[in-house]
Amino acid sequence: MTAVRTPTLAAAKLVFQRDMTLAWRRWDEVAQPLIFYVVVTTMFPLATTPDLSALREIGGGVVWVAALLASLLALEALFRADVEDGTTEQWVLSGQPLGYLLLAKVAAHWVLTGLPLVIMSPIVGTGLGLPTSVWGVLMFSLLLGTGTLSILGGIGAALTVGVRRGSVLLSLLVLPLAMPLLIFGSRAVAMQMDGDSPAGPLQLLAAIFFMALSLGPIAMSAAIRISVEN
Amino acid sequence: MSWTWFHKLASPPHAYRILGTIAPWFGWASLALILLATWWGLVKAPADYQQGDGFRILYVHAPSAWMSMFAYVVMAVAAGVGLVWRIKLAHAAAAACAPIGASFTFLALATGSIWGKPMWGTWWVWDARLTSELLLLFLYLGYMALRASFDDPQRADRASAVLALVGVINVPIIHYSVNWWSTLHQPASVTKFDKPSIDLAMLIPLFIMIAGFQLYFGWAVSRRLRGEILRRERNANWLKEAA
Amino acid sequence: MDLQKFFEMGGYAGYVWTSYGLTALILLWNWWAARRSEAEAQTAAKRRNELALERSS
Numbered sequence: 001m002t003a004v005r006t007p008t009l010a011a012a013k014l015v016f017q018r019d020m021t022l023a024w025r026r027w028d029e030v031a032q033p034l035i036f037y038v039v040v041t042t043m044f045p046l047a048t049t050p051d052l053s054a055l056r057e058i059g060g061g062v063v064w065v066a067a068l069l070a071s072l073l074a075l076e077a078l079f080r081a082d083v084e085d086g087t088t089e090q091w092v093l094s095g096q097p098l099g100y101l102l103l104a105k106v107a108a109h110w111v112l113t114g115l116p117l118v119i120m121s122p123i124v125g126t127g128l129g130l131p132t133s134v135w136g137v138l139m140f141s142l143l144l145g146t147g148t149l150s151i152l153g154g155i156g157a158a159l160t161v162g163v164r165r166g167s168v169l170l171s172l173l174v175l176p177l178a179m180p181l182l183i184f185g186s187r188a189v190a191m192q193m194d195g196d197s198p199a200g201p202l203q204l205l206a207a208i209f210f211m212a213l214s215l216g217p218i219a220m221s222a223a224i225r226i227s228v229e230n
Numbered sequence: 231m232s233w234t235w236f237h238k239l240a241s242p243p244h245a246y247r248i249l250g251t252i253a254p255w256f257g258w259a260s261l262a263l264i265l266l267a268t269w270w271g272l273v274k275a276p277a278d279y280q281q282g283d284g285f286r287i288l289y290v291h292a293p294s295a296w297m298s299m300f301a302y303v304v305m306a307v308a309a310g311v312g313l314v315w316r317i318k319l320a321h322a323a324a325a326a327c328a329p330i331g332a333s334f335t336f337l338a339l340a341t342g343s344i345w346g347k348p349m350w351g352t353w354w355v356w357d358a359r360l361t362s363e364l365l366l367l368f369l370y371l372g373y374m375a376l377r378a379s380f381d382d383p384q385r386a387d388r389a390s391a392v393l394a395l396v397g398v399i400n401v402p403i404i405h406y407s408v409n410w411w412s413t414l415h416q417p418a419s420v421t422k423f424d425k426p427s428i429d430l431a432m433l434i435p436l437f438i439m440i441a442g443f444q445l446y447f448g449w450a451v452s453r454r455l456r457g458e459i460l461r462r463e464r465n466a467n468w469l470k471e472a473a
Numbered sequence: 474m475d476l477q478k479f480f481e482m483g484g485y486a487g488y489v490w491t492s493y494g495l496t497a498l499i500l501l502w503n504w505w506a507a508r509r510s511e512a513e514a515q516t517a518a519k520r521r522n523e524l525a526l527e528r529s530s
């Protein structure tokens with residue numbers, strides 16, 4: 001009897017589609033990080049000043065911080081349901097390269113949380129006085145940044161599956177690692193606003209993203225195996 | 231080349247005994263060097279042209295900053311060895327390094343901050359070195375928090391090992407990004423802190439202190455590692471002779 | 474060597490002595506904590522030993 005082996009790409013697509021379907025049924029969970037994002041960016045003018053020219057100075061940074069925090073909010077539960085119902089064990093046992101399956105899961109998570117943040121960023125940015133000239137850089141930097149953060153957060157979530165109050169621990173683990181993203185991303189927006197070319201930090205962001213894309217799945221599979229095997 | 235010495239080293243009872251023997255040597259040697267460096271740094275070394283006697287804080291600040299980074303790398307390498315070759319002793323070594331490294335990071339931050347007050351006029355400055363040390367402290371705290379969150383010691387070992395490896399890869403990126411970030415705004419005041427024209431007479435106590443701290447690290451890790459070995463060993467046989 | 478001048482550290486006394494004091498504190502803490510960690514593990518191992526012996530006898 002010849003065994004039929006599902007090609008990895010098909011298996012990854014199944015994982016991706018499953019998550020998208022599940023999210024469709026619970027769209028409020030998808031909306032929560034987005035609402036949090038808007039609420040947090042609203043806090044800054046209220047806490048400081050309604051003066052847009054003053055807010056503009058730190059606007060890029062505030063949008064970035066809010067995006068990072070909102071992404072982290074959604075990451076804690078990334079693997080929880082799958083570990084609880086045994087799906088992750090099936091992935092580990094399936095013989096498929098675990099990294100690809102986990103990457104598919106992270107990709108679905110990013111489409112549902114990171115991408116909406118990116119799309120919303122011009123709107124919240126305008127609330128902080130950011131001019132339309134920076135929208136492109138803002139969105140592109142956040143695209144790379146939220147993508148990287150989804151992978152970093154995926155590693156953290158895989159490590160902390162089942163831990164009590166894991167979301168705080170997850171933030172403590174992931175945020176220090178995300179500092180370079182914050183530095184380069186917000187700086188790119190500020191440079192664009194000043195009329196300088198943001199190419200430098202954007203390229204560094206892209207380099208970090210690709211590094212996370214290639215090495216991240218390795219760390220994630222190691223982490224998932226550790227969480228599931230015990 | 232015979233690898234028996236390596237395998238013997240990784241055997242817990244053997245390591246336990248060896249560490250017990252070498253620890254006192256590390257301890258006394260480190261005490262001697264630290265005392266010598268303290269005397270040399272506070273008394274013998276000439277005062278700095280710009281900073282006067284204030285610069286003597288360098289002799290405790292720089293070695294602690296060095297140790298904070300050294301300990302993290304040792305921790306990450308040990309964790310990596312433990313993860314890849316499944317050597318429990320390596321995991322134990324990583325666990326032993328963490329609190330020591332974190333305390334040195336804290337000391338580097340505190341002394342750096344104290345040194346900053348007379349030099350820059352404020353208790354804190356977001357310069358590259360201090361900010362990097364702060365982020366390193368966060369990495370240490372995250373590592374220790376992750377370890378503490380598991381009841382299962384094996385999962386604690388392996389999960390924190392993954393974190394340590396991810397962290398150590400990030401450290402150069404963090405250093406570079408913080409450096410780049412700090413150059414974006416040059417402080418208006420002339421920082422006397424930046425590069426005191428340092429001559430050899432002033433450097434000697436620095437090197438002695440670093441050597442002393444390194445040996446002290448060796449002592450502290452040896453003692454902690456012995457404890458970690460005992461905690462991980464379930465087989466009572468060799469413990470009967472050791473304990 | 475003027476002891477008074479030594480303690481004054483050219484006006485930086487507070488900063489220098491606090492720094493060295495903190496250093497001593499951290500070194501002492503590490504000394505105490507490392508020894509305590511080892512001692513606790515030793516007593517726990519001894520107890521495990523005794524329990525194992527009791528069970529086997």
